[in-house]
Amino acid sequence: MPDKMPLRAMPNYNLFGLEDQSYESAKVVVLPVPYDSTVTYKAGTREGPQAIINASRNIELYSYEIGGDPSKVGIYTLQSMEPDMSSPENMVAGVKKEVGMILDDGKIPLVLGGEHTLTIGALQALKARNSDISIIHFDAHSDTRQELFGAKYMHATVISRAMELYPDILQLGVRSIDAEYASRLDRDRVMFIDDVKRLGTDELVSRILSSTKEKIYLTFDFDVLDPAEMPSVGTPEPNGMRFGDVLSIMKGIGSEKKLCGIDFVEFCPIPYLHAPDFLAAKLIYLTLGCFLSRGTPE
Numbered sequence: 534m535p536d537k538m539p540l541r542a543m544p545n546y547n548l549f550g551l552e553d554q555s556y557e558s559a560k561v562v563v564l565p566v567p568y569d570s571t572v573t574y575k576a577g578t579r580e581g582p583q584a585i586i587n588a589s590r591n592i593e594l595y596s597y598e599i600g601g602d603p604s605k606v607g608i609y610t611l612q613s614m615e616p617d618m619s620s621p622e623n624m625v626a627g628v629k630k631e632v633g634m635i636l637d638d639g640k641i642p643l644v645l646g647g648e649h650t651l652t653i654g655a656l657q658a659l660k661a662r663n664s665d666i667s668i669i670h671f672d673a674h675s676d677t678r679q680e681l682f683g684a685k686y687m688h689a690t691v692i693s694r695a696m697e698l699y700p701d702i703l704q705l706g707v708r709s710i711d712a713e714y715a716s717r718l719d720r721d722r723v724m725f726i727d728d729v730k731r732l733g734t735d736e737l738v739s740r741i742l743s744s745t746k747e748k749i750y751l752t753f754d755f756d757v758l759d760p761a762e763m764p765s766v767g768t769p770e771p772n773g774m775r776f777g778d779v780l781s782i783m784k785g786i787g788s789e790k791k792l793c794g795i796d797f798v799e800f801c802p803i804p805y806l807h808a809p810d811f812l813a814a815k816l817i818y819l820t821l822g823c824f825l826s827r828g829t830p831e
């Protein structure tokens with residue numbers, strides 16, 4: 534760029550606004566998927582990835598909570614996936630293909646949704662490569678309907694599909710559940726919000742650690758948070774978890790478990806309400822820090 538001209542390059546447009554990104558050296562590869570088509574209440578999670586990326590470019594990269602800069606592990610953001618509106622099955626197949634490519638390159642995929650249905654594609658890709666994994670599922674909803682409105686692939690059935698791949702799923706923060714699943718669930722595998730609050734973080738973390746395998750996949754639906762803190766979701770449920778509690782839990786899990794893949798879904802931005810966008814961005818950033826910044830030099 535000529536010295537005499539007061540021109541400036543556009544700041545980097547990627548998750549966390551990182552400079553000098555390299556796919557080769559990145560540990561985490563972010564796949565934004567601006568897709569929603571099976572929502573049953575408020576549409577708009579297709580706007581989620583962009584709102585989170587916009588906010589994320591303004592967060593401080595140093596984190597006192599982590600004691601370092603989590604971005605140093607290398608976080609590479611891919612171009613957003615093109616939504617395939619022909620059917621949820623085709624969209625899921627697309628996610629499976631791209632996540633599979635990320636896994637084959639030895640990297641940790643981070644799927645940035647978009648609606649929860651996308652998780653199925655990520656898990657299909659993972660299952661084809663590794664079956665010895667536990668799933669940790671943060672969500673206000675159990676998402677365990679076998680079908681809804683005749684559809685097998687949609688946001689309210691995602692955990693039923695996931696259980697067909699990985700029966701070992703631990704659910705946290707649930708407070709909305711269908712009667713059929715409520716009648717047959719394993720109480721050791723479902724931590725209702727009351728359990729989460731009654732046990733407290735330390736006890737909860739020790740139960741999570743003892744009941745999951747060394748390798749985990751984490752699926753995080755933003756509606757697990759309390760709507761007072763996180764109103765920007767498609768299907769809000771009262772009486773949720775708080776940001777600080779989630780962070781403590783992530784620290785606890787991240788200190789012992791190996792992350793194989795992760796998704797953050799169901800973020801549905803509300804125009805002119807910016808705080809939730811920042812919360813989402815920071816939660817993603819710190820979660821990566823909890824799992825990946827162990828021993829990472831400053």
Ligand SMILES: [Mn+2]
Nearest residue numbers: 673674754756
């Ligand atoms: Mn949910």
